Amino acid sequence: MDLKRQLMRTGILANSLPDALKIYDELKTVPGCETFILLCRATGESRGRNLGKHLARVFLKRGSLRSLGLIFSRKVFLFQKPLDHPQMLARLQKLKLDVGLHKAGVIYREPTINAFRLGILNPHIGILPRYRGRNVMEWALIEGGPVGITVFFIDSGIDTGKRIVLSEKVDISHCRSIEEAKHYLFNLDALFFRRALELLRSPRFEYQLNDEQQGRRYYVMSRLFREVVEKLIEAKS
Amino acid sequence: MDGRKLISQALNERFRELCGVRLSHFAPETSGEMASFASQVREQLSTSSPADLNNRASGMNTFDDWTVSDTDCLSSLRALSLGELLQLQPGTRPPLDDFIKSLDKARADPEQRFQLLAERYACPLNFTLAAEDETRERVLARLMAHDRARIEKDSIEAVESLDLLLRLNLVAVHAARTPDLRFLDALNYYYELLPDGWQPKATQHKQLLISYFALYARALAAWI
Numbered sequence: 405m406d407l408k409r410q411l412m413r414t415g416i417l418a419n420s421l422p423d424a425l426k427i428y429d430e431l432k433t434v435p436g437c438e439t440f441i442l443l444c445r446a447t448g449e450s451r452g453r454n455l456g457k458h459l460a461r462v463f464l465k466r467g468s469l470r471s472l473g474l475i476f477s478r479k480v481f482l483f484q485k486p487l488d489h490p491q492m493l494a495r496l497q498k499l500k501l502d503v504g505l506h507k508a509g510v511i512y513r514e515p516t517i518n519a520f521r522l523g524i525l526n527p528h529i530g531i532l533p534r535y536r537g538r539n540v541m542e543w544a545l546i547e548g549g550p551v552g553i554t555v556f557f558i559d560s561g562i563d564t565g566k567r568i569v570l571s572e573k574v575d576i577s578h579c580r581s582i583e584e585a586k587h588y589l590f591n592l593d594a595l596f597f598r599r600a601l602e603l604l605r606s607p608r609f610e611y612q613l614n615d616e617q618q619g620r621r622y623y624v625m626s627r628l629f630r631e632v633v634e635k636l637i638e639a640k641s
Numbered sequence: 642m643d644g645r646k647l648i649s650q651a652l653n654e655r656f657r658e659l660c661g662v663r664l665s666h667f668a669p670e671t672s673g674e675m676a677s678f679a680s681q682v683r684e685q686l687s688t689s690s691p692a693d694l695n696n697r698a699s700g701m702n703t704f705d706d707w708t709v710s711d712t713d714c715l716s717s718l719r720a721l722s723l724g725e726l727l728q729l730q731p732g733t734r735p736p737l738d739d740f741i742k743s744l745d746k747a748r749a750d751p752e753q754r755f756q757l758l759a760e761r762y763a764c765p766l767n768f769t770l771a772a773e774d775e776t777r778e779r780v781l782a783r784l785m786a787h788d789r790a791r792i793e794k795d796s797i798e799a800v801e802s803l804d805l806l807l808r809l810n811l812v813a814v815h816a817a818r819t820p821d822l823r824f825l826d827a828l829n830y831y832y833e834l835l836p837d838g839w840q841p842k843a844t845q846h847k848q849l850l851i852s853y854f855a856l857y858a859r860a861l862a863a864w865i
Contacts, residue, residue: 620823627829628652
């Protein structure tokens with residue numbers, strides 16, 4: 405099936421409706437793209453708590469009418485068990501989705517990833533292949549490297565999925581702290597998902613290779629270096 | 642402000658704190674059989690500036706190929722932490738593939754992992770060779786992902802300290818010789834993670850904790 409011509413079915417994997425709605429709204433402008441919201445349990449969360457949380461969000465929060473509208477139009481699906489549970493996998497497969505969009509605090513196993521025809525896209529707040537792993541924005545700053553966002557199809561490794569759809573530097577010089585800069589980058593997810601989906605549908609699109617040999621895996625940064633990064637951000641803003 | 646300068650300032654502060662405060666916990670009366678080693682390290686580091694350590698390090702062993710020393714891994718680490726030269730001779734590098742397989746197999750066996758690392762890196766300087774990159778990445782990942790998470794979730798008692806401390810020592814030896822800041826920052830992280838004043842009971846463990854701090858100080862000095 406050629407995704408460039410066919411209708412593309414995407415599923416936003418999120419832990420809550422508000423998390424998903426921003427992406428949902430952004431994708432409305434992508435032609436030929438039908439979007440669903442897949443609400444799933446965050447890792448370690450109980451089933452009862454998960455259901456209660458979703459119901460509270462739907463009925464008690466602002467925009468509840470809109471949420472209800474989406475639910476009744478069968479755009480929202482609640483996954484009460486872990487996504488790699490056989491029942492949930494069967495449900496995912498039945499939805500026949502082309503692309504998953506990662507917005508949930510869960511770890512995806514191979515069967516879940518494979519339930520999407522092309523896979524699951526992740527908006528990583530670092531430039532791949534150079535910066536894999538944790539605290540990559542901070543590491544880029546301390547090393548004087550590029551800060552940006554890479555949208556790529558995940559595999560079961562740590563930022564090792566081979567297919568990069570989009571990788572772009574982002575200016576964070578207006579941010580005054582690590583927290584503000586990360587918040588800014590994370591908030592660009594909807595925009596980057598939209599651009600990635602548009603690219604996937606464009607006639608001349610080709611993946612960039614996420615070649616592990618061209619980068620390193622980074623780890624949680626020490627307090628000492630985080631303080632250096634704070635000063636660097638402060639000095640640049 | 643220049644990033645390199647900020648890093649250098651932060652590391653200089655850490656150096657002073659490490660050599661002045663943290664190492665003071667290793668008083669001879671609490672260091673058991675390691676009392677003499679602890680005293681030597683304390684004296685050397687409390688009276689040396691980073692520049693002194695770097696000057697002494699400039700005459701240290703330099704090499705590009707696999708070498709063997711006439712002492713075992715822990716003795717070599719002790720010597721390196723005191724800034725002493727190792728007696729090195731050219732040697733044959735054991736195959737890496739088999740070693741990596743064994744290391745992976747020993748994932749759940751800290752004693753076996755310790756033996757494997759201590760044997761291959763009897764001369765710890767070999768850990769810094771470019772060709773040992775795969776082992777280094779595994780050692781770093783184990784420290785900063787698996788062990789860090791376990792210690793943060795439970796406590797330092799949740800991991801086997803001999804194996805953990807040997808890996809910290811090897812990382813410290815490398816951190817002083819590489820521009821890759823991840824290795825130095827693993828040492829920064831563990832300095833912040835290990836409870837202040839924590840001392841393992843067994844002698845070998847205690848030695849490795851002291852040599853970790855001494856080699857960390859040398860790595861900091863190399864960056865200041």
